Amino acid sequence: MRQVTHIFNKEFKDYFISPIAYIVISVFLLVTGWLFFSTFFLYNQVTLRNFFSLLPLIFSFVIPAITMRLFSEELNIGSYEILLTMPVTFKDVILGKLLAGVAMVAAMLLPTVAYAITVAFLGELDWGPVIGGYIGAILMGSAYTAIGLFASSLTRNQIIAFIVGMAICFSLTLIDKMLFLFPGSFLGVIGYLGADFHFQNISKGIIDSRDIIYFLSVVFIGLYGAHLAMQEKE
Secondary structure (H helix, E strand, O other), X not given: OHHHHHHHHHHHHHHHHXXXXXXXXXXXXXXXXXXXXXXXXXXXXXXXXXXXXXHHHHHHHHHHHHHOHHHHHHHHHOHHHHHHOOOOOHHHHHHHHHHHHHHHHHHHHHHHHHHHHHHHHHOOOOHHHHHHHHHXXXXXXXXXXXXXXXXXXXXXXXXXHHHHHHHHHXXXXXXXXXXXXXXXXXXXXXXXXXXXXXXXXXXXXXXXXHHXXXXXXXXXXXXXXXXXXXXXXX
16 A cells, blocks of 8 residues: 555656646636536526536546546656566556546545535525535546546557547547437446436435446446556556
C-alpha cells in the first residue's frame, strides 16, 4: 500500500505542476456553470437536477483529457521502464494512477458545491438528491478514469489515448439513448450498459446496489484491460 500511496502522490502532484489541471478545472467550471445557471432561472426550481444531467456527457470529454497522459507520457519518454525497476508491481502502478485520476475528478467537482450553496440560498434545497448526485459523480468518474487509464495504456500518443477514451466513455453515456437501433430482445442488456441510466438513478437519491455494482464492474474491466496492455509491453 505504501507504493500505491507513493505513485498516487507523484501523479496527483504532476497534475498541478503542469497547466493541465488548471485548464481542465477552469473549462469544466465555465461550461457547467454557464449551462446550469442559464437554464436554472427558466425552470424556477430549487434543484441541481440540471447540473447532474450534464455531467455524464461532460465527463465523457473531460476525464479522457485528464487520463490521457497517465501511461502514454511514460511510454513515450521511456520512464515506464525505469519505474518497473523499482520495487513496485503492475497492480501498484495501475491502482496509484487510478486513485490520482479519481482525486483529480474530486478536485474538479469540489468547487461546484458552490452551486448547491447558491441554490440553497434561493430556496429550500433537498440535499438528499444532491448528496446522491455527488456520490454518483464520483462513481461514474472512477469508471471513466479506469476507461481512460486503459486507453492510455494502449498507445504512446496522448491524442490517440484521448480519442479512444472519449469514444468509449461517449458510447457508454449515449448507448441507452439509442435503444431504437437494437432488436427488442437486446434492449434490457443494452439499457443496462448505459452509464447515464445508472448515474441518473443515484443522482435522484436512490442508492441501488445494481448501480454501484455496474460502476465497480466498469472500473474492474478498465483496470484489468490496462493491466493486460501493460504486460504486453513489458
